[in-house]
Amino acid sequence: MTMTNYTDFTIGGPVADTAAPAGPVEERWERRRFGVKLVNPANKRKMKIIVVGTGLAGGSAAASLAELGYQVSSFCYQDSPRRAHSIAAQGGINAAKNYRNDGDSVHRLFYDTVKGGDFRSRESNVHRQADISLQIIDQCVAQGVPFAREYGGLLDTRSFGGAQVSRTFYARGQTGQQLLLGAYQALERQIDAGTVTMYPRHEMLDLIMVDGRARGIVARDLVTGETRSHLADAVVLASGGYGNVFYLSTNAKGCNVTASWRAHRRGALFANPCYTQIHPTCIPVSGDHQSKLTLMSESLRNDGRVWVPERAGDTRPPSDIPESERDYFLERQYPAYGNLVPRDIASRAAKNVCDAGRGVGPTGLGVYLDFAEAINRLGRAAVAAKYGNLFQMYQRITGEDPYVVPMRIFPAVHYTMGGLWVDYDLQSTIPGLFVVGEANFSDHGANRLGASALMQGLADGYFVLPNTIGDYLAGAKLHPVDPGADEVRATEHEVANRIETLLSIDGNRTVDSFHRELGHLLWDQCGMERTDAGLRKALDRIPELRREFWSSVKVPGTGAQLNQSLERAGRVADFLELAELMCLDALHRTESCGGHFRAESQTEDGEAARDDEHFSYVGAWEYMGQGEPPVLHKEDLHFEYVTPSQRSYK
Amino acid sequence: MRLNLRIWRQAGPEDKGRLVAYRVDDADEDMSFLELLDVLNEKLVLDGDEPVAFDHDCREGICGACSMVINGQPHGPQKATTTCQLHLRHFRDGESITIEPFRAAAFPVVKDLVVDRGALDRIVASGGYISAPTGAAPEAHATPVPKANADRAFTAAACIGCGACVAACPNGSASLFVGAKITHLGELPQGQPERSDRVVRMVETHDAEGFGGCTNTGECTVACPKEIPLDVISQLNRDYLHATTGGRRTA
Numbered sequence: 001m002t003m004t005n006y007t008d009f010t011i012g013g014p015v016a017d018t019a020a021p022a023g024p025v026e027e028r029w030e031r032r033r034f035g036v037k038l039v040n041p042a043n044k045r046k047m048k049i050i051v052v053g054t055g056l057a058g059g060s061a062a063a064s065l066a067e068l069g070y071q072v073s074s075f076c077y078q079d080s081p082r083r084a085h086s087i088a089a090q091g092g093i094n095a096a097k098n099y100r101n102d103g104d105s106v107h108r109l110f111y112d113t114v115k116g117g118d119f120r121s122r123e124s125n126v127h128r129q130a131d132i133s134l135q136i137i138d139q140c141v142a143q144g145v146p147f148a149r150e151y152g153g154l155l156d157t158r159s160f161g162g163a164q165v166s167r168t169f170y171a172r173g174q175t176g177q178q179l180l181l182g183a184y185q186a187l188e189r190q191i192d193a194g195t196v197t198m199y200p201r202h203e204m205l206d207l208i209m210v211d212g213r214a215r216g217i218v219a220r221d222l223v224t225g226e227t228r229s230h231l232a233d234a235v236v237l238a239s240g241g242y243g244n245v246f247y248l249s250t251n252a253k254g255c256n257v258t259a260s261w262r263a264h265r266r267g268a269l270f271a272n273p274c275y276t277q278i279h280p281t282c283i284p285v286s287g288d289h290q291s292k293l294t295l296m297s298e299s300l301r302n303d304g305r306v307w308v309p310e311r312a313g314d315t316r317p318p319s320d321i322p323e324s325e326r327d328y329f330l331e332r333q334y335p336a337y338g339n340l341v342p343r344d345i346a347s348r349a350a351k352n353v354c355d356a357g358r359g360v361g362p363t364g365l366g367v368y369l370d371f372a373e374a375i376n377r378l379g380r381a382a383v384a385a386k387y388g389n390l391f392q393m394y395q396r397i398t399g400e401d402p403y404v405v406p407m408r409i410f411p412a413v414h415y416t417m418g419g420l421w422v423d424y425d426l427q428s429t430i431p432g433l434f435v436v437g438e439a440n441f442s443d444h445g446a447n448r449l450g451a452s453a454l455m456q457g458l459a460d461g462y463f464v465l466p467n468t469i470g471d472y473l474a475g476a477k478l479h480p481v482d483p484g485a486d487e488v489r490a491t492e493h494e495v496a497n498r499i500e501t502l503l504s505i506d507g508n509r510t511v512d513s514f515h516r517e518l519g520h521l522l523w524d525q526c527g528m529e530r531t532d533a534g535l536r537k538a539l540d541r542i543p544e545l546r547r548e549f550w551s552s553v554k555v556p557g558t559g560a561q562l563n564q565s566l567e568r569a570g571r572v573a574d575f576l577e578l579a580e581l582m583c584l585d586a587l588h589r590t591e592s593c594g595g596h597f598r599a600e601s602q603t604e605d606g607e608a609a610r611d612d613e614h615f616s617y618v619g620a621w622e623y624m625g626q627g628e629p630p631v632l633h634k635e636d637l638h639f640e641y642v643t644p645s646q647r648s649y650k
Numbered sequence: 651m652r653l654n655l656r657i658w659r660q661a662g663p664e665d666k667g668r669l670v671a672y673r674v675d676d677a678d679e680d681m682s683f684l685e686l687l688d689v690l691n692e693k694l695v696l697d698g699d700e701p702v703a704f705d706h707d708c709r710e711g712i713c714g715a716c717s718m719v720i721n722g723q724p725h726g727p728q729k730a731t732t733t734c735q736l737h738l739r740h741f742r743d744g745e746s747i748t749i750e751p752f753r754a755a756a757f758p759v760v761k762d763l764v765v766d767r768g769a770l771d772r773i774v775a776s777g778g779y780i781s782a783p784t785g786a787a788p789e790a791h792a793t794p795v796p797k798a799n800a801d802r803a804f805t806a807a808a809c810i811g812c813g814a815c816v817a818a819c820p821n822g823s824a825s826l827f828v829g830a831k832i833t834h835l836g837e838l839p840q841g842q843p844e845r846s847d848r849v850v851r852m853v854e855t856h857d858a859e860g861f862g863g864c865t866n867t868g869e870c871t872v873a874c875p876k877e878i879p880l881d882v883i884s885q886l887n888r889d890y891l892h893a894t895t896g897g898r899r900t901a
């Protein structure tokens with residue numbers, strides 16, 4: 001047998017989005033809706049759809065599909081569908097309502113999003129999402145989502161990350177929670193009506209394929225430990241993002257890639273895995289025990305000034321460092337935008353000063369976000385009115401009072417733009433497998449703008465999928481699958497064997513210790529800044545780590561019970577495979593774009609240099625076996641309405 | 651710092667369960683309470699024991715998953731703080747801490763500190779929504795909502811469904827939880843058509859699920875990490891009375 005290197009990937013045929021309609025961009029969604037085949041209402045009642053995930057994307061999809069008359073089975077790993085991680089979104093949701101009369105329009109939201117994505121997303125999809133944003137707000141208001149309102153009783157909006165118009169709708173700092181409760185309540189209504197069967201505390205562990213189509217899943221009941229198959233006419237994945245591959249992130253502890261990764265192993269292409277978003281303002285790590293990171297709203301950069309000591313190794317408390325020995329590095333490097341540069345730029349600048357030994361706090365991985373000047377200028381009361389709840393949250397976690405001592409912040413992994421490849425109908429390369437929300441790759445290109453993930457999740461779930469899935473179901477001529485069919489049995493066995501193996505290794509390292517090590521490695525080599533040498537180092541280490549995992553992990557207990565170590569072990573095993581693909585994707589993309597900064601591709605003054613000539617495509621990877629070099633399929637991107645340009649914030 | 655823990659261990663619903671003593675010597679005051687349990691669990695696993703099962707997910711006080719009684723108080727001693735947001739700096743070196751599950755007739759123990767709170771979902775399913783099928787919504791600005799109503803709706807909607815109110819109540823009542831949803835939806839014009847039906851159904855389900863009646867002890871609002879005010883229960887009672895004596899407003 002000859003050894004093949006994982007990095008020796010080959011390039012396969014292009015992947016084309018055949019569902020995308022042509023014509024003027026603003027008419028494409030209308031045309032597509034007219035073009036889809038319809039399922040007659042009597043047939044809908046006989047069709048079953050599995051939806052994995054109950055976040056904004058999955059919750060809204062399951063409720064809407066049930067309202068249409070389909071039989072829906074909905075799965076989540078939490079004890080209640082209301083706890084999906086969409087609940088944690090703080091800032092808001094974009095919509096081009098132009099209630100402010102400040103020049104916003106569907107076209108402007110479309111334009112901002114394509115540009116914000118650094119020209120690595122599809123114009124058709126982005127335009128559709130901007131268009132649907134109007135209906136989303138209407139829908140949520142009708143459900144009773146308590147958006148912030150003005151004294152006249154109309155909806156309030158605010159500005160967000162870079163946009164020059166005020167189009168972000170919000171519900172204090174709990175927008176995600178309130179939107180999710182709207183979707184959850186709609187879902188519960190269908191559960192009560194008997195059109196949705198809810199499976200909480202269930203984890204999808206594999207996809208069942210029959211005759212080349214997605215026909216069900218194998219899921220484990222996390223309470224009894226029973227694994228069994230659930231069959232359907234179509235499967236929808238709404239399982240969220242994979243930021244937890246970094247161990248420390250702003251994701252919930254349970255966020256995972258398992259559902260997507262298992263589908264990838266069964267043939268679904270995985271697109272742009274290296275595109276991850278690192279948010280600049282999170283509370284820094286306080287020690288080795290740290291289990292997750294907490295986001296502090298970006299709005300703090302409106303009044304806080306970011307600085308570090310000028311001298312490396314300066315350990316004096318901030319109050320003892322005179323003005324003349326402080327470096328307000330964002331203001332110095334980016335005089336035009338100062339502390340308000342975009343997320344990727346602020347994050348990288350903070351990393352650079354810390355790498356130079358000038359970081360602050362016990363770990364040296366932090367920079368100050370100082371409100372002293374704002375408190376002097378505006379008064380303490382005004383600062384409290386604007387940021388009081390954030391200051392309180394900060395103090396609860398760190399025990400420090402930001403009115404007196406400057407906050408310490410550091411970037412953290414926040415969102416993953418990559419995900420399973422889908423066409424305009426949100427169908428993956430596996431017929432009958434649809435992917436919505438953060439789990440797909442579709443609408444944010446290489447960088448997501450603030451307040452647009454909530455918009456995308458709800459656009460997908462309420463409005464896009466319910467209109468497109470019928471085209472597949474009406475045309476597929478599906479026969480019922482026999483629960484005893486070989487394909488079904490074989491998948492059940494594979495899942496059972498994997499669980500058996502994890503339980504039987506009985507080694508000497510915990511699951512978390514592997515996850516931490518993997519996270520560190522990725523953060524260092526495939527985080528804010530990537531280099532050829534670093535990525536190769538990670539690509540050498542990951543397979544070794546994977547082997548160590550499979551020979552020395554210790555998972556106590558049995559499979560026939562609630563076993564949280566076993567749950568984590570399965571997820572980390574999949575992260576150990578995904579991480580390799582992320583690094584390969586990052587290695588092959590030798591340009592810098594959006595959240596992917598390749599040190600070798602920068603301008604003279606250190607800014608990201610995009611390479612449209614060679615990389616204006618979606619990189620969609622095909623799985624060829626564990627550790628085997630995958631095959632890259634490219635989907636070329638075309639820009640007819642927004643001309644690619646280089647971003648500058650100096 | 652060193653902490654002496656007594657933790658409820660129960661293998662499953664059939665097991666009787668008991669408090670077991672553990673010691674953690676290398677706790678750090680910057681750790682969160684759940685990180686303390688992580689540290690303990692890592693050690694238990696390496697020692698060949700089963701780790702303590704507990705519910706958690708977001709670890710930032712919003713998903714409502716974490717659910718333990720710490721020294722007799724649901725979510726522990728800090729006001730307006732979930733267990734996951736509680737940090738060890740609020741405990742003394744050498745302190746003894748007892749950790750138990752949220753207990754209530756309607757919350758059977760699944761394992762260790764994990765309980766089944768599905769009854770709360772079933773209460774919502776029975777009526778805790780506004781029927782607004784996708785696509786049928788009027789333009790958002792068609793119905794202005796006075797700011798005072800919107801703000802009160804929001805305050806009530808902040809409930810995270812954790813069930814601490816139930817665990818704190820001597821009667822095991824979920825009245826604060828139900829009142830929060832009744833108030834949230836009842837403050838909004840969109841919530842009016844189903845208002846009477848909603849309260850009757852939610853109260854019926856609440857009672858059928860084995861939650862107790864409210865005797866106004868007020869323990870719920872003290873334990874509530876989102877400071878849901880007690881007046882949502884008066885609202886619940888008023889709406890219920892109106893719906894049952896004044897006749898249901900909808901079919």
Ligand SMILES: Cc1cc2nc3c(=O)[nH]c(=O)nc-3n(C[C@H](O)[C@H](O)[C@H](O)COP(=O)(O)OP(=O)(O)OC[C@H]3O[C@@H](n4cnc5c(N)ncnc54)[C@H](O)[C@@H]3O)c2cc1C
Pocket residue numbers: 052053054055056057058075076077078081083084085086087088089090091092093175176202203204205238239240241250251252255256258259295414415436437438439450451452453454455457
């Ligand atoms: C702290 C934070 C703040 C944010 N703030 C904003 C903001 O202000 N504005 C904005 O637009 N975006 C924001 N985002 C991003 C946005 O919240 C997410 O991208 C979005 O909510 C994802 O929704 P989703 O439905 O795709 O997935 P999720 O909400 O993550 O839901 C995933 C679902 O899948 C289920 N699941 C996963 N794996 C499995 C499995 N194997 N088996 C069964 N079920 C499974 C889970 O149980 C869950 O129900 C924020 C993100 C974070 C982390």
Ligand code: SF4
Pocket residue numbers: 808809810811812813814815816826827830870873874875876877878
């Ligand atoms: S009312 Fe408070 S304590 Fe009760 S479930 Fe809601 S948030 Fe938890």
Ligand code: FES
Pocket residue numbers: 705706707708709710711712713714715716732733734735
């Ligand atoms: S873990 Fe989410 S509220 Fe505590």
